[in-house]
Amino acid sequence: MKGDMTIPPVLPAAPTGVRPGVAGGETLKLLQPLAGLIGPGQSAQAQVLSLKQGDAAFQLLLRLTLDSGRQTNVQVSSAQPLPLGTFLAVTQPAPGSLAISLQQALSSGVASLTRLDPQQLPAGTLLQGKVLSSQVLAQTAGQPSVYRSLVTLLNSALSASTLTLDSPQPLRVGSLLSARVQDAQTLNFVPLSGRQDQLAVAQQLALQQSRQASLEGLLNALQRLPASNSMPDELRASIDKLLAGLPTPAQLGNPATLGTALLNSGAFLEARLLNGQTQALPADMKATLLRLIAQILPGLPANTGFNPGMAASTQAQAMPNFVRNALGMLGQVSAKPQTGGFPLPQRGLPGGEGEDSLENLLKLAAAAISRLQSHQLSSLEQSGRTADGNLLTTWQLEIPMRNAHDIVPLQIKFQREEPSEREPQDTAESRGVKDQLWRVELAFDLTPLGPLHVQAQLLRGNLSGQLWAQRACTAELIASQLGVLRQRLNDAGLSVTDLDCHQGIPPQGGHTPLEQRWVDETA
Structure with a gap:
């Protein structure tokens, strides 16, 4: 929705005082017929409490x-x-209907505003409202369509009042909108800032x-499960x-294998489902874990101490419906939420006894799905x-690797920054992918090197990177090989502008990921 919305001017009053568009004697149908609600020859005063x-x-x-x-x-x-x-x-002509015998304001208040008072709502005031109805008006040949809507105001001194608005596009019934007052008859639509969505994501x-x-x-x-463990063949498979x-x-050194592992990390399961790509689900990590949970549940013993209500809703909890409900919290947004951080710290479940029990496997599988969803929500x-x-745009995910007998999680974050459309462009080429700034972060703990963290960014073929190793011996080893790494990157067609290795962990500043740049690469 773009453009201005106008408050239609007051039309000349009909002689009977009937509001234009609603004729006297119009019948309202009772959803539940009530006989004798209003006696013969009598009338009742009715007030509209809600509209759907x-x-x-x-x-x-x-x-x-x-x-x-x-x-x-x-x-x-x-x-x-x-x-x-x-x-x-x-009046009530029949048990199933009411008739409007006279429509006029019976109080000093005006039901629907026909103009805005500049004393109460000066130009620039931000109004927020909820759309009650939207109808297309009769169209004149050759003229664009006009949609008339009723909107209830949610803020300002006129909170709970109803506005009649004309707009060039339909307003979705039930949606929330923000508009800035331009004058007594005109409102300028303002896209929501997205802070409500951020709040919903932060809460989830x-x-x-x-x-x-x-x-x-x-x-x-799962690796420690004994071969003789009695479990269904389907679950074992x-x-x-x-x-x-x-x-x-x-294997992840092969680009094709790495690409497949990224797609099957679970970060794109919902997108695949929406696009109907069900053929890829058997290899998807998140889909596999959900399938594992479904196979474990029937095998739980009847006397298990595991909460059956929690078990029955494990899949529902693992895939919460966090789709944009925060818009209903209009006006309740406080401080900017903090991000989940990268990398996610190693975390285990309390306890750990009975590691080969189905109950414990169920808890670990549900916790692993929440781990994957923490990456998705952080993205x-x-x-x-x-x-x-x-x-x-951010993609944060995690790929478990097998290093000898160990399981090593590889955490990855990609970020793509695209120039604003308002930013001037010099040439057609400068509008291409070369103007996109790409950032990549890797975090893993590989024996015997210890914890490693890599940050790199690419802009117009120029690559810069920083590596951090927590162990001094590993930092020295990497520093001694930076020349080889630089040469291999150059051979791949990249121009390496900065490449360093440090001992420790990357600095954790107070800036959010939307505001920071690791290296100022604007040339």
Whole structure:
């Protein structure tokens, strides 16, 4: 949705005081027929309490005040939307309907605003509202379509008031919108900042990180299962396939193998499902873990101490529905959420007794899925607009490797920063992929080297990189081989501008990933 929204001017009042578009005597259909609600020859005052747009009609909740003073709420359907707060005089010609005998304001308030008071809402004021209804108006030949909507304001001094708005595009019913006051009759649509989405992601990230445990905890437990362990053949086959599919560091040196491992890391499972790529699911790590959980559940003993309610909902917990619910928290956003960080620290589950039990395997599998989802949520949280308006996209994931008899998790983060569309471009070539800034981070603990962390960035063929090793001997070994690494990168067609190795860990500054640059590569 782009452009301006206007408040339509006040139309000349009809002689009977009937609001244009709703004729006197219009019938409202009661959703539940009530005989004798309003006596013959009597009328009742009705006030619109809520409005909901359906496929073919509008559903309203009315509060009726009868002549006796008794009040009751009824639900009706109407062919026309009636603004919240509208007062009506109604009669009951039949048990299943109410008739509008007169439509006019019976109080000093105005049901739907027809202009904005500049004293209350000066130019520049940000309004937030919820769309109640949206209809296309009768179109004049050759003229663009105009959509009329009723919007309830959620903030400002006019909170709970209803606006009638005309816009060049339809407003989705039930959606939230922000608009800035331009003048008494015009509002300028403002895209939501995304902070509500960030809050929802941050909340889910905190929840998943409290559940997650390192992948090697599950994989090591599966490796230690005795061959004679009595478990279903289907479950044993899934475990064997999972362990056999783990790549080695040497295999990940092959670009094709590395690409396949990245795609099957579990980070893209939902995207594949949305695109109908179900043929790739058997090799996907997250899909494999979910399948493992489904195979473990039926084998749990009846007297297990594991919470059956938790077991039944493990898959639902592993794949939470965090799709944009934070927009409902309009006005409740506080400080900017902190990111999940990279790399995720090694974490195990408390306890550990009975490592070969199905109950423990179930807990480890659910925790491993939460680990993968922590990476996915961190990717979402670190994606967005940078301080200078560039679009930053992040992919954070984890690939378990087999190094001899050890399981070594390789954590990877890719970031792509694209210039803002508003940024001037010199040539057509400068608009291509060479103007994209790519960053890559790797973190792993490989015997006997110890913990290693690599950061690199690529811009217009220029590569710079920093390596950190926690062990002094490893840092010295890497430093002695930097010349060889630089030459191999040059042979691959890259221009290496900076390449260093340090002992320790990368500095952890207070800047968010959307604001930092490791090396200023603008040339």
